[in-house]
Amino acid sequence: MKKVFGRPRFLKKTPFHYCAGCGHSIIHRIITEVIEEMEIQERVIGIPPAGCSVFAYYYFDVDMAESAHGRGAAVATGYKRAYPEAVVFTYQGDGDLAAIGTAEVIHTANRGENITGFFVNNAVYGMTGGQMAPTTLCDQTTTTSPFGRDPRMEGYPLKISEMIAPLNGVAYIERTAVTTPAGIRKTKKAVRKAFETQIRGLGFSLVEMLSPCPVNWKMSPLESWQWVEQVMTKEYPLGVIKDATGAGNAG
Amino acid sequence: MDGNSAAGEGAIRAGCQCYFGYPITPQNELTEYMAANMSRRKGCAFIQAESEVAAINMVYGASLAGTRAMTSSSSPGMSLKQEGISYLAGSELPAVIVNISRGGPGLGSIAAAQSDYFQATRGGGHGDYRTIVLAPASVQEIVDHTHMAFDLADKWLMPVIVLADGMLGQMKEPVQFHHEAPEVLPIRANALRGAKGRPSRFIRTCTSNVSEVEDLNWSLFRRYQLIQKEETAFDAFEVEDAEMIVVAFGIAARMAKGAVKNARKDGLRVGLLRPVTLWPFPYDVIGELGDRVKQFLVFEMSMGQMLEDVQLALKNKAEVSFYGRPGGVIPTSSEVHRVISRLYFQKGLGRL
Numbered sequence: 001m002k003k004v005f006g007r008p009r010f011l012k013k014t015p016f017h018y019c020a021g022c023g024h025s026i027i028h029r030i031i032t033e034v035i036e037e038m039e040i041q042e043r044v045i046g047i048p049p050a051g052c053s054v055f056a057y058y059y060f061d062v063d064m065a066e067s068a069h070g071r072g073a074a075v076a077t078g079y080k081r082a083y084p085e086a087v088v089f090t091y092q093g094d095g096d097l098a099a100i101g102t103a104e105v106i107h108t109a110n111r112g113e114n115i116t117g118f119f120v121n122n123a124v125y126g127m128t129g130g131q132m133a134p135t136t137l138c139d140q141t142t143t144t145s146p147f148g149r150d151p152r153m154e155g156y157p158l159k160i161s162e163m164i165a166p167l168n169g170v171a172y173i174e175r176t177a178v179t180t181p182a183g184i185r186k187t188k189k190a191v192r193k194a195f196e197t198q199i200r201g202l203g204f205s206l207v208e209m210l211s212p213c214p215v216n217w218k219m220s221p222l223e224s225w226q227w228v229e230q231v232m233t234k235e236y237p238l239g240v241i242k243d244a245t246g247a248g249n250a251g
Numbered sequence: 252m253d254g255n256s257a258a259g260e261g262a263i264r265a266g267c268q269c270y271f272g273y274p275i276t277p278q279n280e281l282t283e284y285m286a287a288n289m290s291r292r293k294g295c296a297f298i299q300a301e302s303e304v305a306a307i308n309m310v311y312g313a314s315l316a317g318t319r320a321m322t323s324s325s326s327p328g329m330s331l332k333q334e335g336i337s338y339l340a341g342s343e344l345p346a347v348i349v350n351i352s353r354g355g356p357g358l359g360s361i362a363a364a365q366s367d368y369f370q371a372t373r374g375g376g377h378g379d380y381r382t383i384v385l386a387p388a389s390v391q392e393i394v395d396h397t398h399m400a401f402d403l404a405d406k407w408l409m410p411v412i413v414l415a416d417g418m419l420g421q422m423k424e425p426v427q428f429h430h431e432a433p434e435v436l437p438i439r440a441n442a443l444r445g446a447k448g449r450p451s452r453f454i455r456t457c458t459s460n461v462s463e464v465e466d467l468n469w470s471l472f473r474r475y476q477l478i479q480k481e482e483t484a485f486d487a488f489e490v491e492d493a494e495m496i497v498v499a500f501g502i503a504a505r506m507a508k509g510a511v512k513n514a515r516k517d518g519l520r521v522g523l524l525r526p527v528t529l530w531p532f533p534y535d536v537i538g539e540l541g542d543r544v545k546q547f548l549v550f551e552m553s554m555g556q557m558l559e560d561v562q563l564a565l566k567n568k569a570e571v572s573f574y575g576r577p578g579g580v581i582p583t584s585s586e587v588h589r590v591i592s593r594l595y596f597q598k599g600l601g602r603l
């Protein structure tokens with residue numbers, strides 16, 4: 001009988017530590033499926049962040065190395081320049097990439113480094129207990145915006161993908177959500193396209209994935225998935241933000 | 252050749268494949284030398300990073316891939332590099348960091364100082380770790396120490412710091428290079444270069460299991476003990492019959508040497524002990540000298556940092572005086588000569 005669904009080859013058998021309904025586990029699965037399909041496992045190196053996905057190396061069955069909080073893009077840059085044949089990706093949360101690592105990601109993008117960023121936007125700091133992130137929506141309550149994010153005091157949700165898209169070094173950016181089957185399929189295509197962009201040497205590629213954090217949003221998994229679809233996507237519209245690869249839309 | 256460029260050429264000849272830097276005086280000539288000589292070199296990489304934080308993390312990335320990687324900076328930039336140095340130490344990755352130090356605290360002055368001694372010899376960043384610290388005293392030694400730093404970093408799998416200062420970085424002296432740049436750049440065995448023909452691997456410091464972190468700390472500690480035994484280096488000058496010993500490192504040791512020579516001409520029994528490795532520090536040799544010599548003078552271009560190590564080494568066996576010029580003021584050899592003479596006669600020590 002033909003096998004139509006199974007565990008991706010490069011996802012280890014270790015059970016995930018992620019909360020029920022968390023987007024990280026889905027995203028891990030998507031990336032490892034693409035690595036398997038593209039047969040790049042022998043030259044992939046992943047750089048996980050400080051964040052809930054800090055232990056990504058327990059799950060990805062490819063070479064990986066820890067990065068200090070927010071420095072993934074710089075680490076990936078150094079690695080790729082040292083070993084250009086590698087396929088290098090960073091895996092970063094929104095605190096990691098859009099707060100402490102802002103400078104690194106902007107300059108990595110601007111230099112057009114041939115690396116791929118997977119940017120998991122869950123609108124909070126998951127690992128440290130649900131504090132406000134630069135991506136937190138206006139009025140959203142978090143442990144450090146207990147009365148809701150007030151843009152007059154805390155600023156507005158930071159849209160890093162739109163910010164860096166105009167940079168000439170950026171070849172491809174797409175924003176997806178991993179909360180519906182269609183969204184998961186689109187994410188997978190985007191992940192593949194991002195890797196292809198890197199392998200073709202076209203410059204910096206990034207996939208921003210809207211991802212639920214039910215625990216810190218104080219929602220059930222189902223509610224959190226609906227919140228992504230109904231609320232988050234209004235602030236963070238889905239779709240291709242930049243495509244300078246000359247190969248058309250990934251979706 | 253100026254000291255900064257010499258460090259660059261020394262690194263290239265040691266097989267340095269990746270250099271990442273950020274401009275800061277008085278080490279700019281080093282970054283510029285690497286820009287001119289690395290960016291077009293086959294297989295080599297040069298990036299002017301967006302910050303020292305980014306530069307050291309690029310070094311970490313390049314070291315993961317098994318290449319010889321280096322960054323350089325001066326004091327304020329060294330503060331920013333500490334995060335990355337801690338991760339390199341915890342991940343047991345080699346790297347070379349050159350500090351052409353200047354006066355602090357804060358932005359301080361751009362003139363030579365030795366006030367980063369504590370930062371360099373005590374780890375500098377967070378966590379229980381050390382870095383090997385080499386202290387050149389001439390442009391020739393900058394070349395030699397930079398080469399040695401790469402070898403030591405690979406041998407012990409840890410970051411190594413070459414701690415020079417603005418004066419050594421800027422001054423020009425004739426140098427000899429004893430190595431040709433290698434044709435094939437060295438790649439460390441067991442580097443993380445993709446799971447090809449072997450199971451996947453990961454490099455990290457983070458674990459939720461505290462006993463793993465404890466084990467890492469013990470294993471680093473045991474390595475550091477071995478390094479103390481095997482790598483401690485110093486230079487002794489006229490200490491055999493000395494009644495007073497000056498302890499100084501780097502450029503200060505060079506000034507002190509001139510002063511000691513002149514004091515000898517005056518008939519004073521003075522010697523010089525220069526630690527070449529600041530960590531590991533030559534505690535034993537200084538301690539042994541303290542069994543015989545009762546007066547020491549520590550001279551530093553700071554308010555007295557190595558002073559504490561000398562005191563530790565001597566365990567109250569001898570009297571330790573201190574003379575320092577902090578903040579970027581450059582003392583002269585004759586100034587040190589005066590300090591030596593004054594102390595010598597004040598203590599009633601005998602003439603030759």
Ligand SMILES: Cc1ncc(C[n+]2csc(CCOP(=O)(O)OP(=O)(O)O)c2C)c(N)n1
Pocket residue numbers: 050051052053069092093094095096097120122124125126127128133
């Ligand atoms: C220098 C430094 N500062 C702070 C932290 C603490 N810290 C760990 S993860 C994190 C943020 C995590 O949020 P995010 O990047 O959004 O990832 P998530 O956990 O939501 O996936 C912080 C602040 C750290 N590890 N290092």
Ligand code: SF4
Pocket residue numbers: 017018019020021022023024052122126127212213214215216
């Ligand atoms: S805290 Fe949020 S991001 Fe972290 S594992 Fe739980 S659901 Fe996922």
